[in-house]
Amino acid sequence: MYLHxxxxxxxxxxxxxxxFTQLNGLASDWIMERTGIAERRKAGPDENTNTMAVAATQALLAKIPGFDPADIDLIVVxxxxxxxxxxxxxxxxxxxxxxxxxxxVSISSACSSLLNxxxxxxxxxxxxKARRALVVVSEHNTAYNNEADTMAGHLWGDGAAALLITKEPLGPQPLRIAEVITGGAAPVGKADEAVTLKPVEKGIVMPYGRDVFQQACxxxxxxxxxxxxxxxxxxxxxxxxxxxxxxxxISVNVTKQLGLDPARAVNNIQRLGNTGCAGAAIGLAEVWDTLRPGNNVIITVFGGGYSYGAMLLTK
Incomplete structure (x- = not known):
């Protein structure tokens, strides 16, 4: 498979x-120290998960001149x-x-949905059954978030990304999707309650952030x-x-365990907050134009419910 x-x-x-300092007294330095987040994006009154998914699709097609969208024969969001x-x-x-x-097809495997x-x-x-697929990941976290929640209310941001994936290369030097590995660790730790979103009861809550941190790392x-x-x-x-x-x-810990030069880790959480399953795809979009032949990229993810995965892309 190829990512174009x-x-x-x-x-x-x-x-x-x-x-959040004004809302509930959380100091900016405290938020930065615990999460790395300085700011996040919030969807407007006329925006939602669907509109952002469409907007990401529009942005993608604008970057592929000459490609006929009518050739898409599979959509997964x-x-x-x-x-x-x-x-x-x-x-x-x-x-x-x-x-x-x-x-x-619309799916949810928490923050691992991109790789699934x-x-x-x-x-x-x-x-x-298909040969040219559109994958979109879109999160409207602020629609469900309780900003007054001092444990997790300051974490979330909104955003979306879209990817064109084909069975055969369409043009010169696409990224080859060398392998995708995914799994679920729901029997482990507090996977059933560490991060939840029960729409009929409450919004996003994360009462066991330490367990999420340990398992994610x-x-x-x-x-x-x-x-x-x-x-x-x-x-x-x-x-x-x-x-x-x-x-x-988490990013710093994983990078250290792998023995990777920290400068090679792509992080946007400082500017965007936790954008759920869209975050890593947004990160890939941000470095896309810097990729050159011979480059290797791994996207690695972990989500609530303790789904996880990694994908190797080669140029």
């Missing part, structure tokens, strides 16, 4: 740490913050594109090392490591 381009959409409204659980973000993207009679979406594409390609490091070993690479063969953007301390 990725593009991101971010709302324009910026919420700084000072907002990942989110755990749906605007509508029936007319999903995947349907919204399909309606925007105006492409009828193609598989259209890529695996779904891999399956459709292997079965001969363990599983992201482990699955990344497995991918490196399978492809006979060492950490510093990577041009970039793009970790899930949940907490800057």
């Amino acid at each position: 381009h990725v593009a991101a959409y971010l709302p324009t409204a910026i919420v700084t740490n000072e907002h 990942g989110t755990y913050t749906p605007h509508d659980t029936i007319f999903t973000a995947a349907h919204a993207v399909q309606r925007y594109l105006g492409i009828n009679d193609i598989p259209t 979406a890529v695996e779904i594409v891999e399956g459709y390609f292997a079965m001969g 363990t599983y992201m490091t482990r699955v990344t090392q497995t991918l490196l070993d399978r492809h006979h690479l060492v950490a510093n063969d990577l041009t970039y490591l793009i970790p899930h953007q949940a907490n800057l301390r």
Whole structure:
């Protein structure tokens, strides 16, 4: 499989740490020390998961001149913050594109949804049911977030990203998706209650952040090392490591365990907050234009419910 381009959409409204200082007394320095976050984006009143998914798709297509969107024959969208659980973000993207009679799938595996979406594409390609797929990840965290929650209310940001994946290369020097590994560790630790979003009861809550931190560091490091070993690479063969953007301390810990030069870790959480399953894809979009032949990139993720995974991309 080949990844031809990725593009991101971010709302324009910026919420700084000072907002939370005024709201509930949390000092900006305290938030920075614990999370690395200085500011985050917030969707406007007329924006939601569906509109951001469409906007990311528009941004992607604008970056691929000459590509006919009518050639897309599979749409997979990942989110755990749906605007509508029936007319999903995947349907919204399909309606925007105006492409009828193609598989259209919406999934949620928490913050790991990006890589599970890529695996779904891999399956459709292997079965001969598709050849040009659009993957979109979109999160409207602030629609569910309780800003007054001093444990996790300051973590969340909104954003989306879109990727064009094909079975065969369409043009020169796309990124090859060398391998995707995913798994679930729901029997481990406090996976059933560490991060939850129960729409009929309450918004996003994270009462056991320490357990999330420990398991994320363990599983992201482990699955990344497995991918490196399978492809006979060492950490510093990577041009970039793009970790899930949940907490800057997780990224630092994983990088240290792998023995990777910290400068090669892509982090946007300082500017965007935790953008859920969109965070790593947004990070890839941010470094896309710097990639050169011979480069290797690993995206590694960990989500609530303790799903995890890693994907190796080669140029």
